Amino acid sequence: MDIRFWLIQAFNGISYGALLFLVGSGLSLIFGVMRIVNLSHGSYFLLGGYVALSVIWATGSWLLAIPVAMLVIGFIGLVMERVFLRPLGFDPLRQVLLTVGFAILFQQAALDIWTGNNFDISPPVALSKSIVIGDIYFPVYRIFMIATATVIGVGLWLAMEKTRIGAAVRATVDDAQMARGVGIDTSRISMLIFTLGALLAALGGVIGGAFLGIYPGLDFEMLPLAFAVVIIGGMGSLGGAAIGALLVGLADNFGKALYPEVSYFTLYAPMALILAVKPTGLFGRE
């Protein structure tokens, strides 16, 4: 195993981690604030990709597809939170199961609207090339994913740390009752965060769609990955989600490259072990 191998694999692992961060950050926030395990998160991811496809087919613009997909899915998330989740109050199990019910509906609707053919999102040509350094090829799209995840991560961190709303969110994550006590409208915060989570998932779907494809079943395939990030990183912790994503990306990548025999377990075995030792995740607090 020469240095080339380690470099490429590290790069691949980091880019995969970046994708996972895009998928998992929204989920982590939603859980941190609302304590809801949103099992339709994968559906938002996939629907984001499908909406982007429709935009691309209609207008030919990949750039336009990103905000449109985010807004449409964000809106769906908003409606779901206001109309369906809010009335349930604080009942995590029922909320979880409600999101599953919706995931089933979304899956069938996607099939009916977009058919079940396997699609691919084609990014602009500039992003489809590879940069060659020495004799190693670095696909630009992977670099793009890393860049996007970093920008989103930094942006979210800044919003959380430096704005008033961010402070309100952090307060709600720490102790919702206390937050209400000091006058924070936790209901509005929940709505905001759920919508934000849906937006992030949709973004992940558009960006990831060019890397993974868009096809039925992707929603449930992404879900365990998102959960791995959230669990390993600790729920509600953005920094944790970032580290969790990186760890999962690297571990999964190196695990598969070095020990292909255990490819099926590189994700779930560490997840189970971490949870067994620290049930709230590596960086979680409870």
Added chain:
Amino acid sequence: MTSTLLRRLSPPLLASSMVLGLNLAASAEELRIGFVAPTTGIFAQVGKDMVDGFAMYLDEKMNKFGSADVKFIVEDEQAKPDTAVTKAKKLILQDKVHILVGGLLASSGYALAPVSTAEKVLYILPVSAADDLTQRDLPKYPYIIRTGWSSSQPSHPFGQWACEQGYKKIVAIGADYAFGYEVIGGFQRAFEACGGKIIQKIWPPIGTKDFGPYIPTIKADADAIFSLMVGPMSLQFPKQLAASGNKKPVLGGGTSYDEFVLPSMGDEVIGHVSALQYSAALETPKNEAFVKAYRAKFGKVPSYYSETNYTTADMIDQVIQKYNGKFPGAEEFIRQLVAMKFDTLRGPVSFDDMRNPVQNIYIKKVEKQKMFGYPNAELWNTVIKTYPNVSQFGQFKKAEFLATPVYSRDYPPCKYCQ
């Protein structure tokens, strides 16, 4: 005026039409065909293509095979073997179908074959390609017949073709499941039999979309890469391979580039070569008519999933007409089917004594061109070579073949893997 006339004429009119009707009814048999395919779930589109292919033939013949009225009942197996069994039993026991057709995955084929044995019902497999169903396991299933292919069937001549191109060392990378093992196993056997060497075998888990861990491990001294990808894997692997700077020629299994995924692929697959018993770019009048009609009706170029079901319907039609539309029972039907030679969309098809088709295998290359009068240049699997009369054993002797184990992850063993 006319009304009184009508009234007077109606009794005899009625009577004679009833008599005629009765006679007509007596000579029109009903042929009930039960079709099992995934129409919901992640394979729903494949299932739809399967049903569409069969249904298109039925439409062309106005649901009549000769003098038989065809009743076509489709049931959803959701790509789950136990659901397939439940639906098959419903079709057999409740709907009393004469023929059971379908099943997508190997597991469905393996689930339905015993049902056909237990219920003594004819089961035709147009898609399910698991090798052993018509090889080592055939004696357990006297009522099945395959009209599609066996997984390793196209690989045997393909391996030979690879030798003819001068390739000496090839790296194989394929989805980690039985279908992958059989396609690659067949290629390995054939390629090594004519002097080639498989120097590495990589098995990404099924559903892998990020080939980052695997592509860098491909050995640099290989002359070519042979990949077996299915579904979404087929879309992502060539892209990532190209982005990694690959310059080696790429060969693939039939599902890696077939028309189910080809429309969503980009220019990175131009020049990739694969082998299958069908290509939508087959330049025969029959196929051209089929492709045009199918595309006009369903909005997409037919994949082999559609073709094989269309051809199966065609075959059933031709056999049933030999019995004037009356279903002769499973054993007799099989006897007749196996004895006939068919001129189908994919070319001439006959059957070997193990109830698997003997047919052309096409080596096809992805090229961007205009075909069949369509206005735009698109990606097509252009046929560059045809191997006629290929059976499931290919260039190998049946007895020797069956004496060896079924293709698996470790068979044929990777003698040249370092």
Added chain:
Amino acid sequence: MSTPSAKVLIVVAALAAVAVIVPNTNSFMILLTTRALAFSILVMSVDILLGYTGLASLGQAAYLAVGAYVTAVLTTKYQFGLGWDFWLVLLFGILLGAGLASVFGLLAIRATGVYFLMITLALGQCVWGLAYRWNSLTGGDNGINLRQRPKFGINLADEVTFFYLVLGVFAVSLLIMFTLVRSPFGRSLVGIREREQRMKILGYNTWLHKYLAFIIAGAFGGLAGVLWAHTAGIVSPVNVELPTSVDALLMAVLGGSGTLVGGVIGTFIVFFLREWLSTVVPWWQYVLGGVYVLTILYLPTGLMGVPQRLRHASFRAIANGRRN
């Protein structure tokens, strides 16, 4: 007034009705009912964890798989379990299910709530990976075909006979679980579900209670697996994939968690929707999703809670009426 004994009578009557009516319908109905009954045992085990102990698990399909695979392997590789030794296989299924649960429980029981959900999901997926990869034992994605059903005096290849067997095992399982939840052990489980802290203060070893409940659920899961393997005649990794576990959980909630019988009702509804409605209309998935969403929204206690809610509604109506 629905006293416990009235409820018991209703259940017994329903069982008797099923035993008498179903064999006289068509074979498809018999097959569906057999499948639903076998799967109900798993769903009831999920309910023991969910409704009585307060633990929602997303990995119970692993125990179904363990029972199913051991049955399949013994039948095909060792020709074992096709005669009177079928009852031994049943026992193996139970023991293996319990055994696996005892190992997984050590890892999982410390977690609660959503963390428990996640760790059971991860463990279930590990079992799936094993079923998929361990080709030589499990046949990988091709699965294992059980080509015969056991014969011991009675021939289980006959659908009606097999139906009676499954019904019988189901009834016995229901009885055992019913006795369990009404026993002191069962009551302490409910106590733990409601107020774990208080139970700890009162001196209960809550960890042990939960662990035991987990093992019991695993045991019944394994039992369900043995029956399941023979119902369809094929065992494949599909039996242990995530949607199967999610299904079981949803069925328990649909019918009403904490009632045992609710899980059975939920199972029957989903099975009939999925396997009968799908033969009638193509948009049955919307119905299924819709049923889940509506039940969760408007029937928090599941379908079993409907009579009670109706009663409350009628009492309120009477009270309002009297006031006016």
